[in-house]
Amino acid sequence: MDKDSINQVIEGGLLPRRALLKASALGLAGSFVVPVRASQDWMTHAGEPQGEYGQPSPFARLKREQTGGHPLGQAAGSSSTPLQDLNGTITPNSLHFERHHSGIPAIDPARHTLTIFGDVRRQLQFSYEDLLAYPMETHQYFLECSGNSFRNTLNAPLDLTAGSLNGLVSGAEWTGVPLHYLLDEAGIDSAARWVIAEGADAAGMTRSLPMKLALDNVMVALYQNGEPLRPAQGYPMRLFVPGSEGNISVKWLHSLKVQGMPAYTRDETAKYTELLTDGKAEMFSLAMGVKSLITSPSGKMTLNRKGIYEVTGLAWSGAGAIRGVEISADGGVNWEPAALQSDARPMALTRFRLPWRWVGQSSILQSRATDTQGNIQPTRTVALARYSAAGFYHYNGIQSWHISNAGVVKNVYV
Amino acid sequence: MFTYKTFVPRCATTGMVLLALSASAIAQPLLDGHNIKPELGRLVPDYQGTIVSGNGSGLPLGxxxxxxxxxxxxxxxxxxxxxxxxxxxxxxxxxxxxxxxxxxxxxxxxxxxxxxxxxxxxxxxxxxxxxxxxxxxxxxxxxxxxxxxxxxxxxxxxxxxxxxxxxxxxxxxxxxxxxx
Missing domain, CATH: 1.10.760.10 (Cytochrome c-like domain)
Structure with missing residues (x-):
């Protein structure tokens, strides 16, 4: 590929993804001269000694944002991952989103048990130490709150960051005991169709899990990104239901009741159900829809030069792996396929990238994901039409970022 | 139960006896998981729990x-x-x-x-x-x-x-x- 073809600006300035690898070789980023002698003070004396538990650079300024208030107060609220400040597909444990219904319990694992009861041959109780002795599996999965991106269901677009708008999703490597090992040990009755999972927090979060899912890829997770779960993520143990709305991955897992019917708890009837326009509501709508967003450039950023930028973001689907992501720089008229990370995993965050030349003109950047089941991420209008106008769960509409002539990036509705 | 020189083939079922380390075990290291379970659950036949279902099952007397x-x-x-x-x-x-x-x-x-x-x-x-x-x-x-x-x-x-x-x-x- 020669320089002319790199410079060939297709609609809106998006460059074909073949250009992705070649662009740097042409020195588009410019060059600079490194002086021979140390000129920074950190080069001339010993730094801080090694610590017990690492901290990020203070220059990185990483923090979660509190995602709105809650009538009950801060402990029943949520905080969102700063997606715009991260890259790759793993969310650091300190920045994983949180949503609690009555705060974070301080559980001593020596006084915590997991009990399997109900329609089983043998009711069984396990300690944390017991579970550590079981065979485990390790998988990367996304976790997304059912209410993620609820702010984009509001009538007027809010001028916020990608994380504030869409950061109730995170990606991690989860390690734990496959749930079916424990259910097999208890011996489930042939008529049992549901497993009711209960948490040990003050809210006693309780959700009904279909047996079909419970026997598939659900785990009792004990580790997140290699370390024991953080208290905010369910220490010492949580249910993890890949691809499903986050609320059913019950944290601080305390009991599992096996029975023929769902429990119809408050959090699967009054909450986490989706009202339709005719007044009926969908219940047990677990799988999260195919979704993506551009994390850079994104809301509250400013492009301070013309030229080449890497448009990058995340895509995921509760129905399988991501098969493709397309990017538009002209508000959805033309779409160009982005490069995907080579190992796009089922029900995991997938990173996409595409070079883009910004020529200083007003533009609208969007991404649109397709999963391996052929589901295509809908426009905001189509996504909103699925549910009652007041609905805010399971919103997966396309995120649009407007770049002004001055380079200011803002959330807009198209 | 497990010792440092006693392994169970990863395809074995839980009913199988433990086997000494063999050449085939070396050829197939336990890199992608196994299903040999210690079965440590303790019987709690009287456990009732506090989950009340929509049909009223689990409601306490009152x-x-x-x-x-x-x-x-x-x-x-x-x-x-x-x-x-x-x-x-x-x-x-x-x-x-x-x-x-x-x-x-x-x-x-x-x-x-x-x-x-x-x-x-x-x-x-x-x-x-x-x-x-x-x-x-x-x-x-x-x-x-x-x-x-x-x-x-x-x-x-x-x-x-x-x-x-x-x-x-x-x-x-x-x-x-x-x-x-």
């Missing part, structure tokens, strides 16, 4: 009248929910007939499909920050009073473990179950 419930509600619930259960943000009552409108009001009366769920939720999660502090009969009382505020039971009624599951909620048939 009862309360609406009038008894009014005293519980006013003392322990009304600060957040309002004396009439209609305080915005934590509204429990009203809204019947609004679900198909542009501004649906989801409350116990307008939205919840099962009355026993009310018992379950109050017993486990209310009052906020004083969770599990109500007695069984106080939970029945609060349940009865919230149903009364929604016009679902009369002021003279008593609600108990034997009657709660029979109470017809107005939106009982309002849901489409996607996993059935």
């Amino acid at each position: 009862q309360a009248s609406v009038e008894q419930g009014e005293r519980v509600f006013n003392a322990r619930c009304a600060a957040c929910h309002g004396l009439d259960g209609k305080l915005a943000g934590n509204q429990l009552a009203g809204g019947i007939g609004t679900l198909a409108t542009a501004q649906p009001v989801k409350t116990v009366g307008s939205y919840w499909p099962y009355a026993p769920t009310l018992y379950d939720y109050i017993a486990r999660a209310m009052p906020y920050n004083e969770e599990k502090s109500l007695s069984v009969d106080e939970v029945y009382g609060a349940t009865a009073y919230v149903l009364y505020l929604n016009g679902i039971v009369k002021r003279s009624e008593v609600v108990s473990d034997s009657t709660l599951a029979d109470i017809q909620m107005p939106n009982r048939d309002g849901f489409i179950e996607l996993q059935q």
Whole structure:
């Protein structure tokens, strides 16, 4: 590929993804001269000694944002991952989103048990130490709150960051005991169709899990990104239901009741159900829809030069792996396929990238994901039409970022 | 049970005896998991749990009248929910007939499909920050009073473990179950 073809600006300035690898070789980023002698003070004396538990650079300024208030107060609220400040597909444990219904319990694992009861041959109780002795599996999965991106269901677009708008999703490597090992040990009755999972927090979060899912890829997770779960993520143990709305991955897992019917708890009837326009509501709508967003450039950023930028973001689907992501720089008229990370995993965050030349003109950047089941991420209008106008769960509409002539990036509705 | 020189082939079932390390075990190191389980669960035949289902299973013995419930509600619930259960943000009552409108009001009366769920939720999660502090009969009382505020039971009624599951909620048939 020669320089002319790199410079060939297709609609809106998006460059074909073949250009992705070649662009740097042409020195588009410019060059600079490194002086021979140390000129920074950190080069001339010993730094801080090694610590017990690492901290990020203070220059990185990483923090979660509190995602709105809650009538009950801060402990029943949520905080969102700063997606715009991260890259790759793993969310650091300190920045994983949180949503609690009555705060974070301080559980001593020596006084915590997991009990399997109900329609089983043998009711069984396990300690944390017991579970550590079981065979485990390790998988990367996304976790997304059912209410993620609820702010984009509001009538007027809010001028916020990608994380504030869409950061109730995170990606991690989860390690734990496959749930079916424990259910097999208890011996489930042939008529049992549901497993009711209960948490040990003050809210006693309780959700009904279909047996079909419970026997598939659900785990009792004990580790997140290699370390024991953080208290905010369910220490010492949580249910993890890949691809499903986050609320059913019950944290601080305390009991599992096996029975023929769902429990119809408050959090699967009054909450986490989706009202339709005719007044009926969908219940047990677990799988999260195919979704993506551009994390850079994104809301509250400013492009301070013309030229080449890497448009990058995340895509995921509760129905399988991501098969493709397309990017538009002209508000959805033309779409160009982005490069995907080579190992796009089922029900995991997938990173996409595409070079883009910004020529200083007003533009609208969007991404649109397709999963391996052929589901295509809908426009905001189509996504909103699925549910009652007041609905805010399971919103997966396309995120649009407007770049002004001055380079200011803002959330807009198209 | 396991020693440093005793391995189980990863394809083995739990019923198989332990096998000494063999050449084939070396050829297939345990890199991608195995299913050999220690079976450490302890029998707890008497465990009851506290999960109450929509059909009333799991409800403990107990009862309360609406009038008894009014005293519980006013003392322990009304600060957040309002004396009439209609305080915005934590509204429990009203809204019947609004679900198909542009501004649906989801409350116990307008939205919840099962009355026993009310018992379950109050017993486990209310009052906020004083969770599990109500007695069984106080939970029945609060349940009865919230149903009364929604016009679902009369002021003279008593609600108990034997009657709660029979109470017809107005939106009982309002849901489409996607996993059935």
